[in-house]
Amino acid sequence: MNSTELLSRVASYGLPDRVGPIAGQPLDGTAWAGLMSPVRYQRLIGHLSRAVEAGDLPVTDEQRAEVAEQDLENCVRALHLDRRLLELTAQLESDGIEVVVLKGTANAHLIYPDPATRAFGDNDLLFRAAQFEDAVQALKELGYVRQVAPPQREFALRFSKGATLKGPEGDEADLHRNLVFGTFGFAIELDGLFDSCVKFELGGRRVRALGPETRLLHACYHSALGDPDPRYSSLRDVAQMLAFGTHDNRRVLELARRWRSTAVLARAFRLCREHLGVELKGPLVSAVAGYEPTRRERRAIASYVGENRHYAAKVAASLPYLDGVGTKIAFLRASALPSEEFIESRGNEPRSAWIRRGLQSLLQGGLR
């Protein structure tokens, strides 16, 4: 078994058809080192730890100690992030700001039998669009600093996905006003996300998270559009929800239709199959199997994960997803020629080079 297969076996450990031994004997030093490095990056230490604990991945004493140590470190980090989440949500709610917990934290507590299985590295919070800037301000007052400036003020208020802030103790908070920037994001019924929320208990408090259907859809958006090479932990979230989730399949499909995101689901499921090596099953998978994305959808997806992905490509690909000429013009005006501060905060590229690269991305295609 090569290192990629081994990693996919760890990432899929515990899924249906993936119960039982991963290997027959302990890995040699080279193979072990080749596994541990991506396990850390892919946030799979919890899955690996459970496989070792169950005896499904035989290990040497030294390897066992390494896994135990890293699992413990992961747990400590998660507890501190949970603590910070409680502090933030308490402050925001006392300010009258509605907040919904997204992604890693919520998934850890809601979709895995043991939250320690799901490692995560920051806190993701969703706000109503109308309260987003108040939420940013509230965090700034707690010492958080915005990492990337918005291209323009109107953009931040009407069209952005959100903002990343870094806390005084180095923790990161991703504040969302949408689940994804541009294209598919414009079709999401944002206020509706708050209507179907569920709650989970954390530190004696009830914390809000997306409902099972919108949570699954968000996991698909994140897996399909978040990165050309999505983290295995994100793909596992999708597979975990498909296998054990409490979502209503018909409602998921209905939302996907209304949010014009069937292509996103199809891509997320395909990536799960390819990276985790599992055969996904169920009515939801069957319903999108064989879905052929339209040209517009292919272009939209490429603007996130294609070889020529760029802010300008996302802006261009977003236009068909906006309703009304007035909105399209407002979006273009808010997106065009972003501020110097915005470009600087995205890297050291000079403004002219950044704009030139954006124009090039509009003229080229390509989807990995």
Added chain:
Amino acid sequence: MERKPQEAQLTTAPTWRRDDRALWRRSGARFVVLAPEHDEALVLEGTAALTWELLAEPIAEGELFALLAEYFGVTRDEVGEELSPFLERLLGYGAVYRP
């Protein structure tokens, strides 16, 4: 029917339970606990981890000692001698309380 003295003692003994505000995770056979107002997490192993599991529901001190005594094949007094300081430490740390 009159209660025997030992049963009466069990019902009046202090009850222990986890503080809901304490955050925790299981890591293999260990538990990691982060109590309110503390920045250092507590790692519980062995008997301490087993005790934390038993504290998932409110439990009378006598019952807790009796369960552990049976598990380890020792007397309740022996368990109490070892466990009382640990429970007091958890109490001071803020991970448990006596309702």
